[in-house]
Every structure is written in structure tokens, then in C-alpha cells.
Amino acid sequence: MATILDEIVEQTARDLHKRKQKVSLRDLESHELFEQVPRNFKQALAAPGISIIAEIKKASPSKGHIRRDFDPRRIARQYQEGGASAISVLTDQPAFEGRLEYLEMTYKETSIPLLRKDFIIDPYQVKEAKAYGADAVLLIVAITQGEQLDELIHAAREFGVQALVECYSEEDFNQVPFDLVDILGVNNRDLRTFEVDLHRGVELLQRAPEDTITVSESGLDSADDLQFLAGEEIDAALIGEHFMRQPDPGKAVKRMKMELQEHHKLST
Numbered sequence: 332m333a334t335i336l337d338e339i340v341e342q343t344a345r346d347l348h349k350r351k352q353k354v355s356l357r358d359l360e361s362h363e364l365f366e367q368v369p370r371n372f373k374q375a376l377a378a379p380g381i382s383i384i385a386e387i388k389k390a391s392p393s394k395g396h397i398r399r400d401f402d403p404r405r406i407a408r409q410y411q412e413g414g415a416s417a418i419s420v421l422t423d424q425p426a427f428e429g430r431l432e433y434l435e436m437t438y439k440e441t442s443i444p445l446l447r448k449d450f451i452i453d454p455y456q457v458k459e460a461k462a463y464g465a466d467a468v469l470l471i472v473a474i475t476q477g478e479q480l481d482e483l484i485h486a487a488r489e490f491g492v493q494a495l496v497e498c499y500s501e502e503d504f505n506q507v508p509f510d511l512v513d514i515l516g517v518n519n520r521d522l523r524t525f526e527v528d529l530h531r532g533v534e535l536l537q538r539a540p541e542d543t544i545t546v547s548e549s550g551l552d553s554a555d556d557l558q559f560l561a562g563e564e565i566d567a568a569l570i571g572e573h574f575m576r577q578p579d580p581g582k583a584v585k586r587m588k589m590e591l592q593e594h595h596k597l598s599t
Contacts, residue, residue, distance in 0.1 A: 335392055335426075335525075340474050342425045343450045351455060362462035364438060372444035372467035372493045373514055375416045376544050376567040381557050381591070382416035384446065384546065385584050386571030387437060389421070390428040393525045398575045407437040409581025410574075414588050419446040419569055420465075431463045438464025446495060450474060454486035467493040467514075472503040484511045495546060504535050515539045516546035516569065529556065533563045554590035558598075561591070 359365060376382045387406050390396045403420070410418050420437050421429035429449070437445055447465035451457065452474060460468045470483050480496070487494040497516040498504045507515065517532035527550035536545040544566045551557070552573035560568055570587075577583035 336473065339392070339423070339426045340450055340452065343423070343452060346425070347453055347455065350459075356455060356458060359458050359462040364435065364464045365462045367438075367464065369461075369466045369491050369493075370442070370444040372417055372446065372495070373544055375444045376514065376546065378416060381561045381565065382567040383414070383557075383584060383588065384417045384419050384567055384569040385410040385413070385415035385574055385580065386419040386448065386569060387421065387433060388419075388427065388429075388571040388575050391572070392426045394572065396428075397572055403433040403436045404440050406575075406580050407440040409579055410584060411441045411443055411581070413581030413584030415443065415581075415584050416567065417444040417446060417467075419448045419469075419571065421571075422447055422449045422460075422463075431459065434460070434463040434465055451483060452479070454483060454489075457483060457486040457492065458490050461490045461492050465492055467495055469497055469516075470494050471497045472506055473499050475506075480506065481508055481511065484508070497548065498535060501535070504538065509540050509543065512543070514544045514546065516548050518548045519551070520549035529559070533560065533565060536565055537563065554587050554594055557587065557591050558594045561595075 387403050389401045418437055420434045421427045422431050422434055423429050434447055444466040446467045447460035448469045451468055451470055457468055468487055484494050495514045495516050496507055496512045497518055499518055517535045519529050519532040520527045532547050539545055546567045546569055547560050547565050548569040551568050551570045557568055574580040574583045
């Protein structure tokens with residue numbers, strides 16, 4: 332029986348085929364943002380303390396519409412003003428109501444690194460990400476087969492963007508080519524069941540090579556969660572739904588960071 336993730340990937344492949352017919356790989360190079368010098372996503376996450384990747388996310392398959400008052404430009408500005416280290420932009424349209432244009436809008440409103448979050452299965456999408464202003468791309472181990480992950484990582488290097496490689500399980504972790512990967516994420520929410528387990532994610536991240544930047548993703552909604560991650564020496568947290576449900580997402584980022592500082596003061 333096909334899972335939601337399987338259905339999303341199948342739809343991604345169909346949509347990608349149509350886009351390739353309209354815009355060639357060479358055509359992407361003519362986009363105004365393609366030649367921009369990339370912002371350093373890895374460096375932003377490696378700063379002292381736990382870094383926050385704040386996500387621009389309109390909807391999800393499990394929650395439906397998350398934010399109806401949805402203005403990517405305003406949210407991007409708010410995130411940067413609130414102190415986010417980087418911004419993740421969901422560009423998948425069928426399942427998350429995202430658009431590539433949201434990535435371009437965010438690039439023009441901010442100066443911090445941007446991650447294209449999508450279901451990337453083809454080097455075309457990596458080059459597409461670069462053309463629309465992404466500094467990094469999300470690569471999901473669970474939707475790749477054979478040499479596909481290596482191919483996508485090499486495409487990221489070729490096109491000048493960094494790769495956040497994401498795992499869900501022990502099986503995924505064992506497939507990660509750590510000689511090519513320097514940013515590892517674990518999604519605490521299993522996209523097959525949508526169950527969240529923060530501790531499982533941390534256990535996998537802690538097994539990555541010492542110099543790997545580690546990112547905990549999904550199911551995070553409090554300074555307590557960040558305090559836990561910091562105590563486990565995780566480098567960054569990707570948070571979307573919690574911030575997107577707040578009246579001012581940027582103030583929510585700032586508030587969470589201040590609460591984390593208070594936690595730190597109390598524990599020292």
C-alpha cells in the first residue's frame with residue numbers, strides 16, 4: 332500500500348517532467364539569481380549555541396492549512412528580524428501549497444541563508460533551487476535509490492549550493508555517504524506515519540561523525556525542546572508549524588531565543 336510519502340514523490344516526478352519540458356537546464360542559468368554568490372548555510376548553523384532554521388510553510392498533508400494570512404515576504408523579514416540563523420522555504424505545491432517563487436521572494440527580502448525544502452529526486456531540482464535563490468537544498472535519503480543520493484550531492488556541489496541530508500531511520504542513516512555529507516538532519520516526524528519522536532532523532536544525530544553539523548527537524552515547539560537539543564550538543568533546529576501559527580512569526584523566534592537564554596542562565 333502506497334504511503335503519503337510515496338504519493339508525494341510520484342506527484343513530484345510528474346510535475347518535474349512538465350517543468351523540464353517548459354524550462355531547460357540551460358534556461359535556468361539565465362535566471363537573475365543564478366549567478367549570485369551563495370550565503371553560507373553551514374557556517375550559519377555552526378555558530379555557538381543552537382541555531383534556528385525558521386520555516387515558511389503554508390500547509391501540510393497532515394494539518395491542512397497552517398496559516399491563511401500567508402505573505403512570504405513579510406514572514407521572511409520577520410524571521411530575520413527575530414534572529415533566525417537561516418530560513419527554510421517549502422516549495423512543494425501539491426502537498427504543502429508551496430511555490431518556487433516563495434524562495435525567490437524570500438531571497439530578495441533577506442540576507443541570511445535559505446534552504447529549499449522539497450522532495451528532490453533529480454539534479455534539475457538542485458539547479459532550479461540555485462536559480463531561485465537557495466543556498467542549500469534538502470535531500471531526503473528515504474526517497475532515493477542506488478546512486479541517486481550521491482548524484483544529488485554532487486549536483487549540489489556542481490551548482491554551488493550546500494546539502495542538508497535528511498534521515499528518518501536507522502536504515503536511512505546507514506546509507507548516508509558521510510565522506511560527502513557535512514550537514515545531517517533527522518526528521519523527528521516519520522513522513523510515513525507522521526508520528527514524532529524527538530529522542531529517536533537525537534540518538535541518530537549523535538552517531539554522526541564529530542565534524543558533522545547536526546539538525547533536528549519537526550515536532551519542535553518550545554524553548555524546552557531547544558534546551559534539550561542543546562544539552563545533547565545538537566547544532567540546529569528546524570521549526571516551521573509552531574512559528575507559522577503565531578501572529579508574528581519573527582517575534583515568536585525572538586521569544587523562543589530569549590526563553591532559551593533564561594534556561595541557560597538558570598542551569599549555570
